[in-house]
Amino acid sequence: MPIRHLPDHLVNQIAAGEVVERPAAAVKELVENSIDAGATRIEVDLSDGGKDLMIVRDNGCGMGREDLIASLDRHATSKLPDDDLWAIHYLGFRGEALPSIASVSRLKISTRVRGSDAFEIEVVDGVKSSVRPSSQMEGTSVEVRDLFYSTPARLKFLKTSATEYAAVKEMLQRLAMVNPLVAFRLTHNGFVSFHYPVLTDDAFAQTEARMRDIMGADFIGNSLILDAERGGVRLTGRIARPTHNVGTAVKQFLFVNGRAVRDKQLLGAVRAGFMDVLAKDRYPVVALFLDVPAEQVDVNVHPAKAEVRFQDAALIRGLIVSGIRHALHAQDVKPVTSLTDHLMKRMESPVQNSFSPRAYLTPYSSPSPSYSGVLAEHVYNAYAPQSSMEFAPSARFDAPLEEEVVSHPLGSARAQIHENYIIAQTETGMVIVDQHAAHERLTYERFKSQVAENGIESQAFLTPEIVSMDDTDCARLLEQSELFSKSGLEIEAFGAGAVAVRAVPALLAGRVSLPELLQSLADDLRDHDKATGLEEKLNEVLSTMACHGSVRSGRRLTVPEMNALLRDMEQTPMSGQCNHGRPTFVALSLADIEKLFGRT
Ligand SMILES: Nc1ncnc2c1ncn2[C@@H]1O[C@H](COP(=O)(O)OP(=O)(O)O)[C@@H](O)[C@H]1O
Ligand SMILES: [Mg+2]
Secondary structure: OOOOOOOHHHHHHHHHHHOOOOOHHHHHHHHHHHHHHOEEEEEEEEEHHHHOOEEEEEEOOOOOOHHHHOOOOOOOOOOOOOOOOOOOOOOOOOOOOHHHHHHEEEEEEEEEOOEEEEEEEOOOOOOOOOOOOOOOOOEEEEEEEOOOOOOOOHHOOOOOHHHHHHHHHHHHHHHHOOOOOEEEEEEOOEEEEEEEEEOOOOOHHHHHHHHHHHOHHHHHHHHEEEEEEEOEEEEEEEEEEEHHHHHOHHHHEEOOOOEEEEHHHHHHHHHOOOOHOOOOOOEEOOOEEEOOHHHHEEEOOOOOOOOOOOOHHHHHHHHHHHHHHHHHHHHHOOOHHHHHHHHHHHHOOOOOOOHHHHHHHHHOOOOOOOHHHHHHHHHHHHHHHHHOOOOOOOOOOOOOOOOHHHOEEEEEEEHHHHHHEEEEOOEEEEEEEHHHHHHHHHHHHHHHHHHHHHHOOEEEEEEEEEEEHHHHHHHHHHHHHHHHHHHOOOEEEEEOOOEEEEEEEEOOOOOOHHHHHHHHHHHHHHHOOOOOOOHHHHHHHHHHHHHOOOOOOOOOHHHHHHHHHHHHHHHHOOOEEEEOOOOOOOEEEHHHHHHHOOOO
């Protein structure tokens, strides 16, 4: 069969498969065009998740008559004036979005340059209409109807309206986060989904305001600020405290030079930063912005530009990992306010299980002088049968308030209940500490610093263990053998398809299966160019050991022991959460407590 050049319309449809595979991708392209056009206000209207209609309206620079016609041609762009792919200053540059979208939908563009006439053009079945006068205000408005009507095979892949709408919303939020000085509004089927205004021209304040709009005030109140620099690359943003973790990866907002990306390597680096403060199935909440000199990053590796390639990937990874670690270490011992709120709601709502503090306390609302004594007796008697609410002999309600320690963030211990929860009085309220979780974390941090100081002890085998593996995996591992030996793992070549293991980190000896360990390290190297697996395994063992070596719940502590634990927590980095991201303590302010009793 003879070779022929494909007609433009078909070429565009082929490209559309990559560039606009669903409404969210089309909206992304159109909104990025609006941002590139210098818009300060962008409105998106969808109907039926965008499958039926998407309109993107902006107040940007608009297009003149000739540009409007050219904008629909393949590889026609105003954004690469110097033909330099290493100096990309716009979100777009490939000149494919408009012709691609036009090839698989019914498209209409109306536009006006300030001080000129307005024009509009339509494309149906790949055929441009003539340019007509329009009533468009300054800026541009693009309407996309019946996406994929001409390519039924693709149409079949679209999900329900609700799912497509959710994808558009999530994508727009990413763009809105990194363009805080642009106001965004989204409507779906006539209802306003969100409206993010611009309240100030102070870039930092507006960035914070936008983050609050998108992530919630909760995030701002429970997150740590990052600001780090290395080799000309700057990393800024916020990470939620680990206790604020979630069950999905969608709350990880990553940006490179103003571009929203979903890059596996970057997500991996974030994961590594949170390595030992989150359970495997939990995800951190982050909004991180990387500023990389334009010539050190290639954004032209992915048609939808969701991935990027860095000249020095190790530097970027290191910056993210250490930036996050640093912020986590530096965090003060601060209670999780979102949890407190949650707790308050639980306590305030009519409780289904037997304990109803409000109902119970009503008779005592005008306390007699012996109030606390009576109450304590009463609580004790009422609940002793089911739940044995006991106090250690030295830890009663009247445990002395230690004046000099109450000013510490975690206060002065007053009581231990259910043999695991320490109640301490602080200057502004009270905290409840989960003694087991807290102690486990402290022990773990101690193990880690011991390992950091004394290095990792390695234990040699009498005769090397031979592990057979795939050739390429062997090669990958052996390339890194020097690095592994620093962590106590000694490996050598052993002919084709096998490695010999001479020694393992003493901490791992007898605790892991060697073939499994080596395979996971090799997989890691293949996927991430870097084996975090070993460090993670070591940390896992440390954390299991910490768990076994910790004060079990159920052990009574004396007041000095409790106070010692509180002081230890204040001094130990990252002691606010256990190894799985659960909090080790919660706090109630006096104001909260008063609210519970209806005193406000
Ligand atoms: N909303 C808009 N406002 C002004 N000009 C636009 C707008 N959308 C598209 N254009 C013009 O159309 C051209 C083609 O757009 P597109 O196909 O998305 O390619 P690219 O963005 O890669 O240049 C752009 O380079 C720009 O000049
Ligand atoms: Mg574009």
